[in-house]
Amino acid sequence: MFELFIAMVKEEWRVHSTMFGSLSFALFPFLIFGIAFMGSFLIPVVKRTLPVGNLSIIIHAMYLMLGLMVGGFGMLGNEVMNRRFGQASFLAYSARSLPISERTIFANFVVKDTVYYFFLWVFPFAFGYILAAPFLGIPLSSTLFLLLTLTLSFLFGLCGIFFLSTVFSWSKPVFWAFLLLLGVGFGGIMASGLNPAILFPPLMLHEEFSWWNLGLSCIVLAYLFVVSLWLFNPESVGSEKKHPDLFTPVLGRLSFLPNPPLAAKDAVDLHRSGSLIGQTIFSFVVPLGVIWFFLSLMAQFFPPHALLFLYAVTTGVIASTMYTWVTMFDAFGPYACLPVAVSTLIESKLTTFTILQIIPAVFIAAVSILAGEAAYLVPAVVLGLSVSFYAVGIMAWLCGLSPNVLVYDVKVLFEYLLLVGVVITVFSALSFINPWYALGSVILAVPAWLFIRQAKIRWDAVDPQGF
Amino acid sequence: MTAVIKADNLAKTYGDVQAVKGVSLSVEKGALFGLLGPNGSGKTTMIRMLTGQTRPTSGSASVLGIDVTQDPVGIRARVGIIPEQETPPSFLTAMEYLKFVAAVRQIPEIGKKADWWFDFLDFADKKDVLCKDLSRGTRQKLMFTQAFIHEPELALIDEPLINFDPIMQDLVKDYLAKYVKNGRTIFISTHILEVAEEICSEFAILHKGTLLHTGPVADLKARGEHLPAFFLSLVGKGRHV
Structure with a gap:
């Protein structure tokens, strides 16, 4: 199986590297390393305003988030093979030609993802911190111990989302019951005055090393992995279930949009793949829930109302990744036999994206009300949506129809971080000064429109990527 | 005669690889033109350039009088295309995919036409199955259907028979032969030489990106030659064990 x-x-390496050259992709971990190395020198500054315990919670939360994001990408139970690989002849399909079960292949696939993304994201980040540690007077042993607990956090995110997604595809009532139970337990702990974060096994281990704490983390991880694998059901792959015509009524309902057939196809894709619910939960609500929890721990370090606007900006950035939901199903290939230009396809994907923005709008509004900040509901929603549209404009310009893949191009990622980072810093600061200044973010519609216009020109001028 | 496809010194380079090297050819209206060549000879690249899916590195070409670099979408609106190895979108059923194609091509009503194709290619029982769950052969039937459902004046089809069983191949060959009798044109890329000899009126042989020969099949037959032997004499020299 090692082979x-x-x-x-x-295969994973070649898929990524062929899109933008091996060197450019190979530089990606170095970029992450560089960010971590330089960021480490800010720790003494941050420590002055933030207690060490909270800093450790935030770093572990970041790694948990990373695991959730990596795991959430493509791991949606039964559809995982089709969604991740489409009709390409990848090794994930080798059960058809080799004497290996689909379950074994899937186990290899998960382990491969874990190791691959560990070396792509986790290790470079931790290594940056390790190398910076001597300059900051931090003992090497504590940095290596941090690498261990951060790796466990990452694995908790990965296996956690894997577990949730397989439960979701196995039985929706069980999934909802499990979430309810989790929510009640979480609420109960908070009501008792405890911080639930301290019950997070990797954090428990980080706070106090013991073999028991290490064993607990490993047992929970093994349990999540084994149960997920046990629940994984490959049988539905390749079934010949018949479906009623959904396309025609959806086409009728969306006839007011530009390019109705393309929008209708996207809607059917989202519905049938389970992505609308699955992605909303795993790539939107869960990460934002985690962010809200950890941000709320830092409420005392921000000006009043600032947390809501910081959250709105974060929601906007995460909402912009909904563009990846609608571009992950098909490359340009299936459209190559039709009179459709790449620019038309980008336009239609952005139309679907625009409809999906109802989700972040409602989400930010709900958070505003729940946080007792209903007075600032409108500026918070405006800020979140403006950031989302601005970020998606940049994403479309930089990546065209392949944001899921081109994110690993160092140049693309750097440009994205720079262009989005500057803007969110400016508008976060403005909303901190005065919440109503957040309304000024509507100005972002202008660069968003310009980026989208340039994206259409740019990607029409290059050969469409088949992948 | 009117040329529906004209290529002049058409070339395509991918990095260091010259996939097509200065090919010039002309396809007349009403022809069933076979582009023949071994694997990797540049056939698919030729079709991709002629349908505006990829831009030529140099040279020029026009399809139905439209420059391939100026208005590729305009070309695709008027022709039918079966791309090599492309499959229909995953989460639509076969019937929904044809309705999607019809909506994109602005064909008002395809219900009866679609039913005719489902019966003709014998996959009516699969019309409500998701494309991702169809077998290769059925997907190929669907791709064949989408290329011809709007009865284009020109169809460019890349290895259309490759996943069909012998009965289906026979049916499709017959369909293609009849299709061009109404003044419509087919540009077919294949490496099944017997099929090309049987149905093509003209052919061209491409090898390692270079055009080795072009001419009517009838000329070969008049000389008492067979296409497979002729092809091997040009391309397959020294490759026998």
């Missing part, structure tokens, strides 16, 4: 694992790692 299969190695082959899958090579």
Whole structure:
């Protein structure tokens, strides 16, 4: 099985590197390393305003988030093979030609993803911190121990989302019951005056090393992994279930939009793949829930109302990734036989994206009310949506129809972080000064429109990528 | 005669690889033109350039009088295309995919036409199955249907028979032969030489991106030659064990 694992790692590397050249992709971990190394020198500054305990919670939360994001990408139970690989002849399909079960292949696939993304994201980040530690007077042993607990946090995110998604595809009532139970337990702990974060096994281990704490983390991880694998059901892949015509009524309802057939196809894709619910939960609500929890721990370090606007900006950035939901199903290939230009396809994907923005709008509004900040509901929603549209404009300009892949191009990621980072810093600061200044973010519609216009020109001028 | 496809010194380079090297050819209206060549000879790249899916590195070409670099979408609106190895979108059923194609091509009503194709290619029982769950052969039937459902004046089809069983191949060959009799044109890329000899009126042989030969099949037959032997004499020299 080791050969299969190695082959899958090579395959993943080649999929990414062929899109923008091996060197550009190979530089990605170095970029992460550089950010972590330089960021480490800010720790003494941050420590002056933030207690060490909270800083450790935030860093572990970041790694948990990273695991959730990596795991959430593509791991939606039964559809995982089709969604991740489409009709391409990847090794994930080798059960058809080799004497290996689909479950074994899937286990290899998960292990491969874990190892691959560990070396792509987790290790470079931790290594940056490790190398910076001597300059900051931090003992090497504590940095290595941090690497261990952060790795466990990452694995908790990955296996957690994997577990939730397989439960979701196995039985929706059980999934909702489990979430309810989790919510009640979480609420109960908070009501008792305890901080639930301290019950997070990797954090428990970080606070106090003991073999028991290490064992607990490993047992929970193994349990999540084994149960997920046990629940994974490959049988539905390739079934010949018949479906009623959904396209025609959806086409009728969306006839007011530009390019109705393309929008209708996207809507059917989202519905049938389970993505509308699945992605909303795993790539939107869960990450934002985690962010809200950790941000709320820092409420005392921000000006009044600032937390809501910081959250609105974060929601906006995460909402912009909904563009990846609608571009992940198909490359340009299936449209190549039709009179459709790449620019038309980008336009239609952005139309679907615009409809999906109802989700972040409602989400920010709900958070505003729940946080007792209903008075600032409108500026918070405006800020969140403006950031989302601005960020998606940049994403479309930089990545065209392949944001899921091109994010690993160092140049693309750097440009994205720079262009989005500057703007969110400015508008976060403005909303901190005066919440109503957030309304000024509507001005972002202008650069968003310009980026989208340039995206259409740019991607029409290059050969469409088939992948 | 009117040329529906004209290529002049058309070339395409991918990085260091010259996929097509200065190909010039002309396809007349009403022809069933076969582009022949071994794997990797540049056939698919030629079709991709002629349908505006990829831009030529140099040279020029026009399809139905439209420059391939100026208005590729305009070309795709008027022709039918079966791309090599492309499959229909995953989460639509076969019937929904045809309705999607019809909506994109602005064909008002395709219900009866779609039913005719489902019966003709014998996959009516699969019309409500998601495309991702169809077998390769059925997907190929669907891709064949989408290319011809609007009865284009020109169809460019890349290895259309490759996943069909012998009965289906026979049916499709017959369909293609009849299709061009109404003044419509087919540009077919294939490496099944027997099929090309049987149905094509003209052919061209491409090898390692270079055009080795172009001419009517009838000329070959008049000389008492067969296409497979002729092809191997040009391309397959020294490759026998």
